[in-house]
Amino acid sequence: MSVNYAPVLWNRQKRMYDRVMLGLMALYLLVFSALQLTFHPEITPETLVIRATGTLAFLMLHIILCIGPLVRIDKRLLPLLYNRRHLGVAMCCVALTHGIFSIVQFHALGNADPLISLFLSNSNYGSLGRFPFEVFGFFALLILSLMAATSHDFWLKNLSPKVWKTLHMMVYLAYFMLLSHVLLGVIQLEKSSILISLLGFGALIVTGLHVWSGFLSQKQTLNPEEKSESRDGFYPVCAVDEIADNRAKTVLIKGENIAIFKYEGQLSAVNNLCRHQNGPLGEGKIVDGCITCPWHGYQYLPHNGQSPPPFTEKLETYDLKLIDGVVFVNPTPYPEGTAVPPCRIHQAVEKLNKIAEDYESQNR
Amino acid sequence: MKAKTDEFYIGWQPEAPADIAGKVRFAVIVLLLIVPLIGAVTVMNQSGFASSNFELGQFTSLEGVLVKTPAPFLLVFRGIDVDDKPVFQQILLVAPGKHGASEMLSAIEQQKGINLDHKMVRLSGSLIYHDGKTLLEMHHLEKVIEDKQAPAGLPVPVKLGSGALPGEITDPKCLFGVMKPGEGKPHRSCAARCIAGGIPPVFKTVAGDGQAQYFLLTNAQGHPLNQETLPFVGDAVWICGDICRFGDWLVFYKNEDKNISLATKSDLMNASMCVTSGK
Numbered sequence A: 001m002s003v004n005y006a007p008v009l010w011n012r013q014k015r016m017y018d019r020v021m022l023g024l025m026a027l028y029l030l031v032f033s034a035l036q037l038t039f040h041p042e043i044t045p046e047t048l049v050i051r052a053t054g055t056l057a058f059l060m061l062h063i064i065l066c067i068g069p070l071v072r073i074d075k076r077l078l079p080l081l082y083n084r085r086h087l088g089v090a091m092c093c094v095a096l097t098h099g100i101f102s103i104v105q106f107h108a109l110g111n112a113d114p115l116i117s118l119f120l121s122n123s124n125y126g127s128l129g130r131f132p133f134e135v136f137g138f139f140a141l142l143i144l145s146l147m148a149a150t151s152h153d154f155w156l157k158n159l160s161p162k163v164w165k166t167l168h169m170m171v172y173l174a175y176f177m178l179l180s181h182v183l184l185g186v187i188q189l190e191k192s193s194i195l196i197s198l199l200g201f202g203a204l205i206v207t208g209l210h211v212w213s214g215f216l217s218q219k220q221t222l223n224p225e226e227k228s229e230s231r232d233g234f235y236p237v238c239a240v241d242e243i244a245d246n247r248a249k250t251v252l253i254k255g256e257n258i259a260i261f262k263y264e265g266q267l268s269a270v271n272n273l274c275r276h277q278n279g280p281l282g283e284g285k286i287v288d289g290c291i292t293c294p295w296h297g298y299q300y301l302p303h304n305g306q307s308p309p310p311f312t313e314k315l316e317t318y319d320l321k322l323i324d325g326v327v328f329v330n331p332t333p334y335p336e337g338t339a340v341p342p343c344r345i346h347q348a349v350e351k352l353n354k355i356a357e358d359y360e361s362q363n364r
Numbered sequence B: 001m002k003a004k005t006d007e008f009y010i011g012w013q014p015e016a017p018a019d020i021a022g023k024v025r026f027a028v029i030v031l032l033l034i035v036p037l038i039g040a041v042t043v044m045n046q047s048g049f050a051s052s053n054f055e056l057g058q059f060t061s062l063e064g065v066l067v068k069t070p071a072p073f074l075l076v077f078r079g080i081d082v083d084d085k086p087v088f089q090q091i092l093l094v095a096p097g098k099h100g101a102s103e104m105l106s107a108i109e110q111q112k113g114i115n116l117d118h119k120m121v122r123l124s125g126s127l128i129y130h131d132g133k134t135l136l137e138m139h140h141l142e143k144v145i146e147d148k149q150a151p152a153g154l155p156v157p158v159k160l161g162s163g164a165l166p167g168e169i170t171d172p173k174c175l176f177g178v179m180k181p182g183e184g185k186p187h188r189s190c191a192a193r194c195i196a197g198g199i200p201p202v203f204k205t206v207a208g209d210g211q212a213q214y215f216l217l218t219n220a221q222g223h224p225l226n227q228e229t230l231p232f233v234g235d236a237v238w239i240c241g242d243i244c245r246f247g248d249w250l251v252f253y254k255n256e257d258k259n260i261s262l263a264t265k266s267d268l269m270n271a272s273m274c275v276t277s278g279k
């Protein structure tokens, strides 16, 4: 959480993340170049750079796209998500190297402006096999660069998380365009079935993980029938015992994404979307009395949805009721940061229930 | 597959909980194996590159007769063959970047006020060579050798036959050494830029035995066919016309009545079958 915008707020985990990332990138480039020079010594330096950076950027994009669903599937992988932004910026730099080298190599020093040449040299826009595949690369690179350029929290604040998130969703469009870039480009020359299978395998992993994690998170989010009886605008969610201590249940009612936290014998409900990057707060935990986002650790006080001073982020809050051990929520939000008295879990009622249960089982 | 313990990762804390750190370590080890493996599989399944050459930054001086048609060539005298006939190496001239040599030669002619056609000259430039063909990326004209007569017996076009051939229209500068790959789909727009810039198009056919043939592509009058070939650069196409031998080059004079048409990939494999008639 940043109050004033330093370029990057470094910490130990970020440094470790970046070291591993740069190490893996160097390893790839080293292996790729060494094998290329050993088995294809005729290669020109430009082609080596173009191929090494193009394939590395595409591989990194696959990894970036897989991290989101992977952490949904296994929460212990959340550290992979923590500094994904640096992974994105690094990928963009590698992709820019590929793009710039390609434009210079294939379009510079001719009788037309290189950028015009990129679009007009091959004008077979009406044909699939002859399509100018570079154009897909260009627009994908534009999206990736825009994302990298606006990745800082400064832009997140200024563009609003919704706009920012929408922009970042365009990464899927970029991915699709890059698949076309490769299939209609180099694969038309390098027809190896292994390379085509590798591409298909990558696409299968990316889509498969998204479908799987989508299925899981749908199961995890309670989705009560909106028709189910509302008592004065309150909807039943779950039994209070179903929520673990210091954790939450997530519920989607009337378009409101709500996280209901249980802590210190009481319940509070806040909007589920973290004000940083829309992280799922309901998958977070109460740490030091604060709801802590699982993605980058932003914190909010459960009873009023406000980040503790000096931070200024605020969430919408909701009214809760506890009737016969069932949690009810009113999905009409209070304005961001409104204090709502936590709903106390009546210890006595719980104790009584327990005694009654024990009594029944003894007399069975 | 949920975490069994109640561990929770917070990035800004210096240490990650043990169970989480272990899982991440496992993921990093998987990446350490997969990342180089993908690089290796990619490299090992490429089809490889031509053994063509471009002597970038290295200059060679060559003396010979400059001819401007059907494309700018330098004819370098290499001695006498067993039949007492003079042997010339025909070096196709191109300019730096994606440009043909014609413009550069015209500029020199204008500046010097002479016609260079069939003059003895000394040129400096970088050699490009592959598969028995040589090109020179002209750097500059060192001198016009006024006191030397052009040797006798310069090659003239000799008709070999006519017919239709399937092949690919390429730009010779990239194909013979400047770029790898210098042909095919990835290189298409570059080849189009080169041919638009005046580099004479070369038609490449591959016979059933894998042997490639290269034809300088001209119209029926022997002028380079740059504009007309642009939409087909990098494609498999059929071209109809007359084939001539011109020294150590073949020239394909495209028939004016028959348009260039797209061919299938399997047509390309049977290039040798398609020359329809002899002389």
Ligand code: HEM
Binding pocket: A047, A050, A051, A052, A054, A055, A057, A058, A061, A095, A096, A098, A099, A100, A102, A103, A106, A118, A134, A136, A137, A138, A139, A140, A141, A144, A178, A181, A182, A185, A186, B180, B181, B186, B187
């Ligand atoms: C202005 C943007 C781009 C241009 C002009 C461009 C151009 C090219 C060209 C000409 C090739 C074929 C090169 C060859 O024969 O090896 C190629 C291949 C490729 N490109 Fe791009 N590209 C662009 C952007 C991108 C981006 C953003 C990515 C991925 C993040 C990418 C990934 C690839 C891959 C994986 C290949 C196949 C491997 C290779 O041949 O290099 N390209 N690109």
Ligand code: FES
Binding pocket: A274, A275, A276, A277, A278, A279, A280, A293, A294, A295, A296, A297, A298
């Ligand atoms: S999304 Fe980044 S901390 Fe919540």
